[in-house]
Amino acid sequence: xxxxxxxxxxxxxxxxxxxxxxxxxxxxxxxxxxxxxxxxxxxxxxxxxxxxxxxxxxxxxxxxxxxxxxxxxxxxxxxxxxxxxxxxxxxxxxxxxxxxxxxxxxxxxxxxxxxxxxxxxxxxxxxxxxxxxxxxxxxxxxxxxxxxxxxxxxxxxxxxxxxxxxxxxxxxxxxxxxxxxxxxxxxxxxxxxxxxxxxxxxxxxxxxxxxxxxxxxxxxxxxxxxxxxxxxxxxxxxxxxxxxxxxxxxxxxxxxxxxxxxxxxxxxxxxxxxxxxxxxxxxxxxxxxxxxxxxxxxxxxxxxxxxxxxxxxxxxxxxxxxxxxxxxxxxxxxxxxxxxxxxxxxxxxxxxxxxxxxxxxxxxxxxxxxxxxxxxxxxxxxxxxxxxxxxxxxxxxxxxxxxxxxxxxxxxxxxxxxxxxxxxxxxxxxxxxxxxxxxxxxxxxxxxxxxxxxxxxxxxxxxxxxxxxxxxxxxxxxxxxxxxxxxxxxxxxxxxxxxxx
Numbered sequence: 001x002x003x004x005x006x007x008x009x010x011x012x013x014x015x016x017x018x019x020x021x022x023x024x025x026x027x028x029x030x031x032x033x034x035x036x037x038x039x040x041x042x043x044x045x046x047x048x049x050x051x052x053x054x055x056x057x058x059x060x061x062x063x064x065x066x067x068x069x070x071x072x073x074x075x076x077x078x079x080x081x082x083x084x085x086x087x088x089x090x091x092x093x094x095x096x097x098x099x100x101x102x103x104x105x106x107x108x109x110x111x112x113x114x115x116x117x118x119x120x121x122x123x124x125x126x127x128x129x130x131x132x133x134x135x136x137x138x139x140x141x142x143x144x145x146x147x148x149x150x151x152x153x154x155x156x157x158x159x160x161x162x163x164x165x166x167x168x169x170x171x172x173x174x175x176x177x178x179x180x181x182x183x184x185x186x187x188x189x190x191x192x193x194x195x196x197x198x199x200x201x202x203x204x205x206x207x208x209x210x211x212x213x214x215x216x217x218x219x220x221x222x223x224x225x226x227x228x229x230x231x232x233x234x235x236x237x238x239x240x241x242x243x244x245x246x247x248x249x250x251x252x253x254x255x256x257x258x259x260x261x262x263x264x265x266x267x268x269x270x271x272x273x274x275x276x277x278x279x280x281x282x283x284x285x286x287x288x289x290x291x292x293x294x295x296x297x298x299x300x301x302x303x304x305x306x307x308x309x310x311x312x313x314x315x316x317x318x319x320x321x322x323x324x325x326x327x328x329x330x331x332x333x334x335x336x337x338x339x340x341x342x343x344x345x346x347x348x349x350x351x352x353x354x355x356x357x358x359x360x361x362x363x364x365x366x367x368x369x370x371x372x373x374x375x376x377x378x379x380x381x382x383x384x385x386x387x388x389x390x391x392x393x394x395x396x397x398x399x400x401x402x403x404x405x406x407x408x409x410x411x412x413x414x415x416x417x418x419x420x421x422x423x424x425x426x427x428x429x430x431x432x433x434x435x436x437x438x439x440x441x442x443x444x445x446x447x448x449x450x451x452x453x454x455x456x457x458x459x460x461x462x463x464x465x466x467x468x469x470x471x472x473x474x475x476x477x478x479x480x481x482x483x484x485x486x487x488x489x490x491x492x493x494x495x496x497x498x499x500x501x
Contacts, residue, residue: 034142034149037445038118038133044069047120047131048164048446053145054084054138056113062106064120065164065446066098074102074168078124082106086116086138102168110138155444158451160488167446172480174443177426178463179472183419184352185460190343190361190413192405195398198335199314204324206303208232212320213304219316223307223333230305230318230330253291260284311335314407339401340380343413344392353382353395355417360460362412363403369461375399414460424470425463430478431456432485441477441484442470449477449484 034053041047046067052060062082066075076098083092089112099105118133139145204210213228223229263280266272272280314334318324341361345353356379358372372378380396387394395415405411431454432439438456441449454469470476477484 081121083119113140182423183417186415190341195338232303249291253287256284256287341397357418358416360414423465443475
């Protein structure tokens with residue numbers, strides 16, 4: 001690997017083994033000048049710049065790579081201005097478009113020596129942005145620049161080059177490890193059930209024969225609120241014939257109503273006493289209550305069963321022509337929007353059940369892992385006693401069905417407990433495993449990466465605790481780690497391969 005052109009941290013350089021005099025510098029080949037590398041981040045952009053040493057009065061090329069965050073894809077449009085500010089004096093250049101996709105090649109000439117900053121003003125169709133690289137030095141001579149470049153320490157062990165042009169073509173990202181509470185993780189399986197408010201069992205309200213309202217009333221069929229599903233008729237029954245009951249109730253109500261109306265008129269002329277009027281009204285009220293109740297839920301032909309909500313038919317309990325009794329289940333309607341996960345845990349976890357605050361869930365349908373935040377999850381309750389059937393303790397979790405979960409199926413669930421312990425964590429996508437040991441790629445520069453062994457702790461299968469190996473200030477590759485490993489296996493690469501100077 002050509003480490004003379006790869007220098008890490010925020011500064012790096014490429015230099016010849018010996019520096020020429022000031023006069024010889026005028027004819028110095030571009031690739032033999034001291035070069036520095038700069039890295040800067042904002043919420044929207046990553047900058048990686050390779051620049052000639054800034055020497056007063058000398059033109060310096062700044063080859064700048066711009067990536068859009070959080071996707072780390074190349075900036076392909078936009079007006080970018082570079083400004084070098086030293087002691088209040090500025091020099092810069094504006095480019096209307098990239099020199100090459102993602103790359104802007106600037107030429108600037110410093111006017112004064114000293115410490116300053118390098119500022120990039122970016123204008124795109126999404127607005128105006130700014131990136132700043134502090135601690136820029138403009139040197140008085142080539143010898144000063146060469147001496148500063150020689151003081152930069154470059155990692156040479158277990159590193160590999162992966163250019164920005166390469167990372168722009170893959171699913172790549174980098175980031176800092178997180179310091180966050182990270183407690184015990186319990187891995188188990190859970191049964192997926194519809195929540196009670198999203199599911200309803202429709203029962204028969206009278207005895208009779210079930211008759212399908214429409215064909216193909218099958219499980220999984222979509223229904224709308226108020227849609228007729230079945231009817232229950234007792235017209236053909238010798239005993240307990242509901243049609244007879246309905247007709248009798250209607251007749252009693254009509255007679256009681258007529259008697260009451262007549263009694264009210266006669267009471268005005270004192271022909272009917274107040275006592276007889278009250279008795280007549282009592283008969284009327286009772287007959288009306290019986291008839292209204294039957295008329296609300298039934299007709300002369302029987303009971304019509306309608307869907308109380310929009311959803312789908314989850315389960316059918318009867319067949320066309322079956323005899324049912326009042327209170328017997330007919331059909332279950334479900335919406336499947338909100339689900340309840342039921343997990344049974346061994347008794348040894350009883351002391352930590354009260355501390356369960358979150359979970360990660362892996363769907364059996366697509367093997368996709370979902371976080372509590374993605375599914376709007378919450379812990380409903382946990383058992384305070386052991387189940388007598390299996391001697392386990394149940395835990396119930398509610399989620400929104402955003403992952404295509406199927407009621408009645410099982411999912412993997414990783415229950416996370418609350419803790420005051422702060423841990424350094426990295427995404428599981430950042431970890432590489434080799435013969436039981438785990439590694440991450442530590443970013444030296446956005447094009448140079450060091451393979452670092454780490455010791456791991458708990459994992460919730462989204463993030464893993466790092467016990468030692470990296471610090472919170474070291475940026476690591478969070479996506480694309482395997483492809484960098486493959487690039488390392490193919491051999492040494494030139495850090496400037498594909499770059500335009």
